[in-house]
Amino acid sequence: MSIQVLATYIFFAYLAITLLLGWWGRRNMRGATIQEYYTAGKSVGPWLGLATYAASNFSAFTFLGSVGIYYTQGLGYASLPLGQMFFLGILFPTVGYKIWKFSRDPEVLTLTDIVARRYEEDPLVRALFALTNIVFMFFLMGVQVVGISYVIEKVTGGIISYAAAAFTVAVVLIIYQTLGGMRGVVYTDVLQLCVLTFTLISVLVTIFINFDVTAVFQRLAISDKAALLSAPGPQGIWNSTYWGTSFVAFGVGWFMWPHFWSRIIASRDKRSMVSIPLGLIMGMTLFLVIITPMVAFVAADLWPTEEALAGYSPDQIIIRFMFEYLPIPLAALMLAGASAAAMSTVDSLSLVLSSIAFHDLYERLLGTTLNEAQKTTWARIVTALFPAVATLIALRPPGLIVGLVIDTSFAAFTALAPAVILGFYWPRATTQGARWSISLGLAAVLVIIGGWKNPFGLNVYSGFWTLVISTVVLVVVSLVTRPVSADVLRYFGLASSSAGERKD
Amino acid sequence: MGLRTWSWIIIVLFALSMLSYPTFVGDIHGWPVNFLLSVGICVLYLIIYGFFIKDKLKRED
Numbered sequence: 001m002s003i004q005v006l007a008t009y010i011f012f013a014y015l016a017i018t019l020l021l022g023w024w025g026r027r028n029m030r031g032a033t034i035q036e037y038y039t040a041g042k043s044v045g046p047w048l049g050l051a052t053y054a055a056s057n058f059s060a061f062t063f064l065g066s067v068g069i070y071y072t073q074g075l076g077y078a079s080l081p082l083g084q085m086f087f088l089g090i091l092f093p094t095v096g097y098k099i100w101k102f103s104r105d106p107e108v109l110t111l112t113d114i115v116a117r118r119y120e121e122d123p124l125v126r127a128l129f130a131l132t133n134i135v136f137m138f139f140l141m142g143v144q145v146v147g148i149s150y151v152i153e154k155v156t157g158g159i160i161s162y163a164a165a166a167f168t169v170a171v172v173l174i175i176y177q178t179l180g181g182m183r184g185v186v187y188t189d190v191l192q193l194c195v196l197t198f199t200l201i202s203v204l205v206t207i208f209i210n211f212d213v214t215a216v217f218q219r220l221a222i223s224d225k226a227a228l229l230s231a232p233g234p235q236g237i238w239n240s241t242y243w244g245t246s247f248v249a250f251g252v253g254w255f256m257w258p259h260f261w262s263r264i265i266a267s268r269d270k271r272s273m274v275s276i277p278l279g280l281i282m283g284m285t286l287f288l289v290i291i292t293p294m295v296a297f298v299a300a301d302l303w304p305t306e307e308a309l310a311g312y313s314p315d316q317i318i319i320r321f322m323f324e325y326l327p328i329p330l331a332a333l334m335l336a337g338a339s340a341a342a343m344s345t346v347d348s349l350s351l352v353l354s355s356i357a358f359h360d361l362y363e364r365l366l367g368t369t370l371n372e373a374q375k376t377t378w379a380r381i382v383t384a385l386f387p388a389v390a391t392l393i394a395l396r397p398p399g400l401i402v403g404l405v406i407d408t409s410f411a412a413f414t415a416l417a418p419a420v421i422l423g424f425y426w427p428r429a430t431t432q433g434a435r436w437s438i439s440l441g442l443a444a445v446l447v448i449i450g451g452w453k454n455p456f457g458l459n460v461y462s463g464f465w466t467l468v469i470s471t472v473v474l475v476v477v478s479l480v481t482r483p484v485s486a487d488v489l490r491y492f493g494l495a496s497s498s499a500g501e502r503k504d
Numbered sequence: 505m506g507l508r509t510w511s512w513i514i515i516v517l518f519a520l521s522m523l524s525y526p527t528f529v530g531d532i533h534g535w536p537v538n539f540l541l542s543v544g545i546c547v548l549y550l551i552i553y554g555f556f557i558k559d560k561l562k563r564e565d
Contacts, residue, residue: 017549075525075536075539075542078524078539079525080524082521082522082524082542082545085549086518086521086549089549089553090514090518093560159505165519212536213535214535215534217534217535218531218534221534221536223560229536229538229539230529230536230538232531232539238525242521243525244522247521270561271561273561274557276560277553278553279552281549281550284546284551285543285546285547289546300529
């Protein structure tokens with residue numbers, strides 16, 4: 001049996017198992033409420049929480065794109081996992097814990113609910129927060145579908161075409177998400193994390209079996225590719241300023257991504273505040289700091305030019321590597337690994353974006369009143385729409401817009417960070433401050449990425465500018481505008497009862 | 505160790521990790537020093553963070 005045929009069988013077997021897990025999620029649902037559908041009744045335990053958080057984080061980009069970037073830009077790209085890890089460690093037990101604590105209120109389904117409450121249920125803050133999440137994450141979801149479809153077509157040797165792959169994946173996603181909601185997604189995430197981990201560890205073992213890695217590094221150090229191993233890298237991007245500023249912005253922006261905070265809200269108890277960051281730091285070290293750069297450097301030694309890649313693009317290096325160096329059954333299984341990486345991100349994103357669109361915008365902002373049965377029906381319909389539309393976009397990807405939105409994914413979310421973080425810790429943060437901070441932060445992202453590429457020639461990462469601008473705006477506007485009510489401050493533990501009474 | 509000590513260790517690691525790639529060049533037994541430093545810092549951070557968070561939760565309980 002050829003590897004392509006075997007890969008096709010494995011792919012369909014994998015899809016069948018995910019459908020089964022979605023159905024199992026449906027069976028275990030505790031009542032037909034929107035709370036159960038979107039947050040699994042806030043009952044996800046610490047280990048399931050870790051698996052679902054990690055699976056959502058490790059996307060098609062981890063599996064494919066990161067190898068391509070290490071291959072083209074060198075070690076400087078480690079700024080991303082290092083920044084994410086360190087800020088995860090700092091933000092999870094502080095901001096993450098506060099999100100978890102305030103989400104214990106049965107009325108809270110999303111972080112938007114908490115932020116809106118902190119800023120006196122201001123409709124503009126709610127709308128800005130919700131729309132930022134939807135706009136800047138939606139195309140990232142579409143890109144995952146594009147990635148997975150390319151991989152499936154490539155690995156099955158065209159047995160499954162690009163369009164057929166996109167359509168099949170979308171149908172399976174829609175079925176298991178609408179069936180099991182968050183519970184179904186969490187169960188499939190466990191499978192997806194196991195497959196992804198097994199695949200990447202197989203790659204690491206293969207590297208050590210087949211190559212003398214020390215010799216690989218020594219050859220690279222004296223070759224044309226030597227720039228991969230030191231700053232500022234072959235493309236001259238990663239100088240000290242760009243590295244340091246992207247380190248901060250990647251870490252802060254990433255923590256605000258909606259599929260992550262939705263896992264914090266779904267967590268049952270505070271032990272998740274330990275298991276999730278510890279597990280994720282371990283996973284990121286292994287996958288993004290050790291395995292993917294090593295694959296990239298071995299590839300740079302084996303196939304130093306794009307011509308030598310023989311028809312594979314840099315972000316498909318891992319596919320070629322597995323075809324050539326892994327036993328056939330394992331190489332075929334990598335298809336399931338790549339599919340798992342992409343699907344776990346798409347399912348998490350479409351569920352949380354659905355909760356934002358339906359609950360934050362339709363239900364809360366427009367003040368719509370529905371009973372629980374109607375709510376869950378609509379929640380399922382909206383959840384199905386996201387992967388469906390993302391797939392339609394994936395069939396004819398609008399390159400420029402997609403590229404622009406991907407570039408802004410980290411940067412845009414740093415515009416939300418000051419309103420969230422300072423909102424939890426600084427009593428003086430006001431509603432006007434939050435409005436202007438988010439608005440001007442987003443405007444800065446669009447200006448810098450859209451045209452003014454390198455303001456003042458400082459080589460500062462765009463997301464860092466956004467973070468600085470939104471923080472400064474939040475502080476300055478807050479200091480000159482009316483503070484939020486004492487009731488709100490007391491709710492968030494920012495004013496003592498007696499202080500609040502004096503203010504009243 | 506108290507929370508303050510753990511916090512200081514984490515801050516030092518944070519600073520080291522920010523400096524790891526751009527500052528250090530050369531190799532140790534053929535392996536790029538900034539790559540080894542990144543991996544070493546991550547592993548150390550994982551261990552220390554584990555102790556830190558365990559200590560923090562114990563105090564909160």
